[in-house]
Amino acid sequence: MRINPRYINRLVRMGLNVQAYFTVGILIIIVAIIFFKGFPHTNFAFIFSFPEDMGREGGIFPSIVGTIQLALLSILLATPLGLGTAIFLTEYTKESLFTKFIRFGVESLAGIPSILYGLFGFIFFVIKLKMGWSLLAGVLTMTIMILPTIIRTSEEAIRAVPRQLRIVSYSLSASKWETIKKVVIPAAIPGILTGIMLSIGRAVGETAAIIFTMGSSLRLPLSLMDSGRTMAVHFYILAREGISMEKAYGTAVVLVLSILLINILAYYIMNKAIARYS
């Protein structure tokens, strides 16, 4: 018996449709579970008070501060490095063996799993450089982890800046660096910001690399040499050691909500950036 190809066509279309929405469904279910289970345990006091009894009671204030410190400081270090690399790759060289090496480095860094960053940060920053479990060791490890994201997004953003802008700038007798500083970078800002937002999202959600470099002290980190824990680490410890499911859900809400907001903002900026030159 020969089945009409048109029926197969329709069947396939339906099957693919179902699978695509199934994938979106997973996202919605994950977010829904976290929110429904967690919101009853999240309130103003939970966010702004200190944890007591290992996190069984009280709030998550120090871990929120720790997360913000980690994310902002690593962005502060990674952005100039990453943006500089991107400018060099797009404006100062042609494709050569040298740029191939650099691209190889960036690609390889992007492919290394976070537990290996944890191993490296632990042996290099914590032990060899004697930083101990500290905010500084966490920040330096995180900086290396997010560098590839910043480089890639900045490079794409700079490449998307139309040539005419540069030509006009040169015709006004601006030097190369002046052109980059005053014309190219301002035009590429939305794309660069997207990379920064995505990197912040990554820093907020990271656990494996942070727990072995920044440690898991429950106190508020007041200096770079203090240990601290991020929300993701706090959540992991609460859940894994079965300390308190309610507090774990509460932490998860704050964690997931902040990551979703950061990423949505990143895509919003990116869409604006795409609309700009097309």
Added chain:
Amino acid sequence: MIDRTVLKEHLVKWVLVAFALSSLLFLFLIFIFILAEGLPLFLKVGVNKIIFGMKWAPTKGYFGIFPMIISSFLVTIGALIIGAPLGLSCAIYLSEYAGKRTKMLLKPAIELLAGIPSVVFGFLGVIYIVPLVRSYLGGSGFSLISTSLVLGVMILPTIISISFDALVSVPRTYREGSAAMGATKWQTIFKVIIPSAKSGILASFILGMGRAIGETMAVIMIAGNALKIPTSILDPLRTLTGNIALELAYATGDHRLGLFSTGVVLMVIIMILNYVANFGIKRKIAK
């Protein structure tokens, strides 16, 4: 006298070169320090006794990680069995069927799924998947199949976005040619588009494998972390990443070196996977 602007231009250029070199420097440092800690034990105990050793008791001088290597590959293959068909279907739907508005909804949703931290996946796995497996299939629920299910979902964004890029880059003329021959849309996709996007699709699977084999936090929460080769899909297991994460915090001396040896093996596997995947992507571009 040299012009100040010219001097500044040169200065800027060399600073940027230094910045660009930093990525290579970091990569080099990561390699050197993991190798420096991980290799001595291979020389002391013997490569065979570590890679093919069955017993991991680092405080008693046994550093065998063979069960973990096998377990890492098993969960990765399991994740691929779940993630690859689903991910490829999504990518095909997105590139060939979805309208502009559906795309505007689906693509960000998939990117957001990629942003969910792995601890959250692990937590939900423990709360929902593990009990489900325990009550319907038996065993403790902390098992190969639970881990594969969760990892399968976690690698979806990687597979979808890279396959999608490969499918979209198939030239329009191929589609038109096939349609002109009287082929239905599905025939065109199956016989023309997928074969021409093959290397990119394979690359997406391999990068998905890389993501699954390197995943840590979700795995240690769901896998059960038992130190033997699983004999059924309901058995608990411990992966290479899990071994490092579970013991690094308190390990000292040779025990800690053993964890770095585990890291060396993991690094080699990841490097091979990334190299193969990049080769696939580059070949597509070259074509």
